[in-house]
Amino acid sequence: xxxxxxxxxxxxxxxxxKMFETMLMARRIDERMWLLNRAGKIPFVISCQGQEAAQVxxxxxxxxxxxxxxxxxxxxxxxxxxxxxxxxxxxxAFAKAEDPNSGGRQMPGHFGQKKNRILTGSSxxxxxxxxxxxxxxxxxxxxxxxxxxxxxxxxxxxxxxFHEGLNFAGVHQLPCIxxxxxxxxxxxxxxxxxxxxxxxxxxxIGYGMPGVTVDGKxxxxxxxxxxxxxxxxxSGGGPxxxxxxxxxxxxxxxxxxxxxxxxxxxIAEGKALDPLITFAKYLRDLDILSTELExxxxxxxxxxxxxxxxxxxxxxxxxxxxxxxxxxxxxDGGNA
Numbered sequence: 001x002x003x004x005x006x007x008x009x010x011x012x013x014x015x016x017x018k019m020f021e022t023m024l025m026a027r028r029i030d031e032r033m034w035l036l037n038r039a040g041k042i043p044f045v046i047s048c049q050g051q052e053a054a055q056v057x058x059x060x061x062x063x064x065x066x067x068x069x070x071x072x073x074x075x076x077x078x079x080x081x082x083x084x085x086x087x088x089x090x091x092x093a094f095a096k097a098e099d100p101n102s103g104g105r106q107m108p109g110h111f112g113q114k115k116n117r118i119l120t121g122s123s124x125x126x127x128x129x130x131x132x133x134x135x136x137x138x139x140x141x142x143x144x145x146x147x148x149x150x151x152x153x154x155x156x157x158x159x160x161x162f163h164e165g166l167n168f169a170g171v172h173q174l175p176c177i178x179x180x181x182x183x184x185x186x187x188x189x190x191x192x193x194x195x196x197x198x199x200x201x202x203x204x205i206g207y208g209m210p211g212v213t214v215d216g217k218x219x220x221x222x223x224x225x226x227x228x229x230x231x232x233x234x235s236g237g238g239p240x241x242x243x244x245x246x247x248x249x250x251x252x253x254x255x256x257x258x259x260x261x262x263x264x265x266x267i268a269e270g271k272a273l274d275p276l277i278t279f280a281k282y283l284r285d286l287d288i289l290s291t292e293l294e295x296x297x298x299x300x301x302x303x304x305x306x307x308x309x310x311x312x313x314x315x316x317x318x319x320x321x322x323x324x325x326x327x328x329x330x331x332d333g334g335n336a
Contacts, residue, residue, distance in 0.1 A: 002285035049248070
């Protein structure tokens with residue numbers, strides 16, 4: 001008999017159904033983007049498939065009305081919970097003028113939305129970590145009631161920004177949670193060729209903070225460890241490093257062929273542990289998700305995805321002169 005693990009964490013049946021729907025929304029948007037890319041309608045996809053459980057489990061453990069997030073490029077599940085809509089994400093994929101991230105001037109996955117406290121990301125990996133630490137420093141200095149949450153891939157944990165950011169957060173005991181989504185590959189390089197320690201979280205001791213490795217395919221377990229870290233940060237207990245071990249179900253991006261470095265057996269094993277399937281089974285076993293309800297949720301999600309796709313495809317592109325917008329200071333109504 002399946003044990004109810006969410007109830008003891010204070011999560012209701014409605015909560016876990018919302019988590020499932022957010023995971024499903026991220027998956028269906030991602031799948032649609034791949035179809036659009038293969039049809040030649042959008043130029044690039046950087047996928048979240050297989051990592052939705054880690055993203056949504058973590059996001060639901062935060063306060064999306066006041067906390068700040070610095071997501072990395074795969075974090076569709078995180079930004080959906082923090083207020084980005086399928087329409088926003090599709091506008092970004094099509095690089096349209098209404099794209100809230102950059103007005104259509106950045107690649108997909110470069111999230112940034114001031115009203116929802118989503119810090120703007122950049123193309124060099126890991127630069128978002130010092131940014132999140134800086135915002136956490138502001139929270140401490142100004143005695144503000146919020147924490148920051150930053151994500152990155154395990155390949156990014158070898159960049160200087162990772163070490164500098166975590167060291168600064170540890171020294172100053174800042175309210176910042178760093179979550180590494182370890183999907184086993186930095187593009188084509190396997191984990192064991194990147195990190196000498198058994199786990200990325202083992203590095204936490206060097207920065208004077210707790211380090212936890214968790215099954216990133218289980219949204220309930222991720223929620224638990226992130227909630228503990230969030231409660232600790234809010235009470236002045238300082239930063240945490242969390243490693244959510246996941247599996248990337250797709251190639252690194254739409255420009256990559258993972259068959260060149262992953263075996264068919266490896267890919268099949270990863271797909272058998274698809275968190276969308278295993279979490280749905282957990283909900284079914286507890287009689288929370290019936291066949292009828294699952295059908296209803298999927299139809300609702302697909303309707304929203306279809307409407308977002310149609311809107312974004314028909315939305316206008318930015319004017320050519322907007323290429324310089326927010327690049328140079330404006331003077332007397334023009335670009336200086």
